Amino acid sequence: MLDVLAIAAHPDDVEQTCGGTLLSMAEKGYRTGILDLTAGDMGTRGTPETRVAESQDAAKILLAQYRGNLHFPDARLENSMPGRMTLAARIRELKPRVLILPYWEGRHPDHYRTSEIGYEACFLAGLKKLDQYTEPHRPFKILYASIYANVQPSFVVDISAQFERRMSSLLAYRSQYGETKDGQDLFPDEAEIRERLAAIARFYGNLIGTKYGEPFVVKETMRVDDVVAMGVRSI
Numbered sequence: 001m002l003d004v005l006a007i008a009a010h011p012d013d014v015e016q017t018c019g020g021t022l023l024s025m026a027e028k029g030y031r032t033g034i035l036d037l038t039a040g041d042m043g044t045r046g047t048p049e050t051r052v053a054e055s056q057d058a059a060k061i062l063l064a065q066y067r068g069n070l071h072f073p074d075a076r077l078e079n080s081m082p083g084r085m086t087l088a089a090r091i092r093e094l095k096p097r098v099l100i101l102p103y104w105e106g107r108h109p110d111h112y113r114t115s116e117i118g119y120e121a122c123f124l125a126g127l128k129k130l131d132q133y134t135e136p137h138r139p140f141k142i143l144y145a146s147i148y149a150n151v152q153p154s155f156v157v158d159i160s161a162q163f164e165r166r167m168s169s170l171l172a173y174r175s176q177y178g179e180t181k182d183g184q185d186l187f188p189d190e191a192e193i194r195e196r197l198a199a200i201a202r203f204y205g206n207l208i209g210t211k212y213g214e215p216f217v218v219k220e221t222m223r224v225d226d227v228v229a230m231g232v233r234s235i
């Protein structure tokens with residue numbers, strides 16, 4: 001059903017880590033989707049209902065054909081068998097060829113746990129005897145969105161044409177990024193967010209000779225069939 005599915009811990013994660021890539025792929029005609037594991041119920045600002053509603057607005061801006069939320073417990077996400085089974089069932093329904101997960105190390109436990117749960121759910125989803133009601137499915141490729149990981153990316157996607165809309169998709173979370181008094185010292189204002197995200201995207205774009213970019217890590221070696229057509233200037 002989907003060509004690309006991004007799985008993240010919280011609504012608004014994907015908008016910061018791989019939203020430009022999702023948008024770019026949708027513009028190439030691929031069917032893209034987003035699945036958030038939690039609704040951010042421990043967040044200082046907003047309610048889970050508001051955040052899920054805002055995530056649907058953001059998904060429209062990113063031209064995603066699907067956005068779901070599994071409502072797992074926020075800030076205390078566990079890699080449990082029921083969690084993996086629930087996610088495996090959803091992966092079987094959505095049948096993504098490419099799966100985007102958070103990088104496997106990070107400050108927030110929910111992020112690295114999502115990476116682990118996502119990988120292990122893919123494994124389960126491919127087991128024929130898991131259940132008799134759904135077709136087995138395992139994504140062909142797993143990409144790890146590494147924008148906040150400070151590691152050497154395996155590749156960078158040019159998001160120069162998508163950056164502004166990715167920014168709009170993040171600002172669609174008005175409960176998080178609007179002018180609110182709650183947690184004012186915790187949440188940067190819009191100008192600060194814009195500058196920060198632009199600087200990071202600019203850094204990665206610079207690595208491939210474009211304005212803005214989003215980095216990814218893959219665990220497998222990248223295959224090249226045509227060395228003459230390879231991009232990114234060496235000298």
Ligand SMILES: [Zn+2]
Pocket residue numbers: 009010013108111
């Ligand atoms: Zn998050």
